[in-house]
Amino acid sequence: MLLATFSELSFYDKCGRALLYFTIALFLALLIVGIVTRKINRDKMKDFSRYAFGILVGYALCAIVIMLTLKIDDMVSEGEIIPRLFYPLLASIITAVLLALGGLIVTLVKPQKIKPYALISLGVFAVPLIVTIVMMSIYYSEEVLPSGWYSDVSDIGLGLGAAVLTVIIIALALVFGKKNEKTSTKSIVYAAVCVALSFALSYIKLFKLPQGGSVTLVSMLPLMLYSYMFGIRKGVMAGLVYGFLQAIQDPWIIHPAQFLLDYPIAFSALGLAGTFRELKIFSKPIVNFLLGGLLSGAMRYFAHVLSGIFAFSSYAAEGYGAVAWGFLYNTFALVDLAIVLVVGGIMMSTKYFADTMKKASEID
Numbered sequence: 388m389l390l391a392t393f394s395e396l397s398f399y400d401k402c403g404r405a406l407l408y409f410t411i412a413l414f415l416a417l418l419i420v421g422i423v424t425r426k427i428n429r430d431k432m433k434d435f436s437r438y439a440f441g442i443l444v445g446y447a448l449c450a451i452v453i454m455l456t457l458k459i460d461d462m463v464s465e466g467e468i469i470p471r472l473f474y475p476l477l478a479s480i481i482t483a484v485l486l487a488l489g490g491l492i493v494t495l496v497k498p499q500k501i502k503p504y505a506l507i508s509l510g511v512f513a514v515p516l517i518v519t520i521v522m523m524s525i526y527y528s529e530e531v532l533p534s535g536w537y538s539d540v541s542d543i544g545l546g547l548g549a550a551v552l553t554v555i556i557i558a559l560a561l562v563f564g565k566k567n568e569k570t571s572t573k574s575i576v577y578a579a580v581c582v583a584l585s586f587a588l589s590y591i592k593l594f595k596l597p598q599g600g601s602v603t604l605v606s607m608l609p610l611m612l613y614s615y616m617f618g619i620r621k622g623v624m625a626g627l628v629y630g631f632l633q634a635i636q637d638p639w640i641i642h643p644a645q646f647l648l649d650y651p652i653a654f655s656a657l658g659l660a661g662t663f664r665e666l667k668i669f670s671k672p673i674v675n676f677l678l679g680g681l682l683s684g685a686m687r688y689f690a691h692v693l694s695g696i697f698a699f700s701s702y703a704a705e706g707y708g709a710v711a712w713g714f715l716y717n718t719f720a721l722v723d724l725a726i727v728l729v730v731g732g733i734m735m736s737t738k739y740f741a742d743t744m745k746k747a748s749e750i751d
Contacts, residue, residue: 544697545644622658630654656686684724
C-alpha cells in the first residue's frame, strides 16, 4: 500500500493512507506534550495520561466506525459480500458486544453474579458461532468445491490443525492463567478499549499481501498489553472477539476450519502475551513482555501457516511446495510481530510506563 502513489489508490485505501499519517502525527504530538509535561510539572502527568487515554479511545472508535463503514460499502459496490458468510459473522460480533455490555452492567450492579452470567454468555454466543460455521460448511460444499477455485484443500489437515492449536491455547490459559480472580469493571472496560485500539490500528497497513495478510502499525500491541496487565485468560477472550472483527474487516474465507485458524484462533493466541508475567520467572517487565510476545506471535504465525499449507496450497509459487510456501508466505506475521516487540520493548523499558501498567492492572 505504501509503495503505490496516492492517485493509484481506491477511496478506501486513500482513507487508510490518510489514517496512517494522522495516527503518526497524533502519536508524536501526544509524545511531545507528554515529555514537556513531565519536564515542567511531573505532578500533571496523571492528568495528562487520563486526557491522552480519552483522546486515543475516541480516535479509535471514530476510526473504526468510519473505516468499517467504508469497507462494507466498498465490499457491497464490488459485489464481495457473500450474505451466507457475512451476516452470521456480523451477528456473532453484535452478540459478543451486547454480552460484553451486559457483563459490564452485571459487574456494576451485582458483581457476585458475574460468574453465572459468563457461563450463560458462553452458551448464548455459541449459537451464532455454530450458525456461522454451519453456513461456512454449506458455502464450501456448494460454492467452493464445485468451482475448483481451491484445489488440494485438506479437510483433515485443517480440522486437526485447528483442534490442536485450540487445545494448546486453552491448556496454557487454564494452567498458567490467573485463577479465582474476579472479573472487574476495569478489566472489561480495558478489554473494550484495547480491542478498539487494535482494530483501529489494523486499518493502518504498511504492506498488504495479494492473498490476504498484512503488516500493520503495531495493531497487535494493545491486545498484548491487555494480556500482560489482566492475565492470559482475559487476554485470550479479548483476542477471540478481535478475531471475529478481523474476519469482517479483511475476509478471506473458504473453509470453516480455515476461518477458525486465520481469525479466532490466530488472534486468540495474542492473549498468551502475559504468560511469562504470570509465571514470574523473570523480574524485569521488559523480559516478561518480550518472551510473552514471542510466544503469542509464534502461535499466531503457526495458525496462519497451517491454514496456508492445508487450504491455500494451490497458490504456492512455482518451485515451492505447500509446506515451504506456507512458512514463507506467512512471514508477514513475523514482521508484524517484530515491529510490535520493538515498540513494546521500548515502552516497557521505561520505569514510568511499567509502573503505570502495573497500577492499571490492579483491581479497584
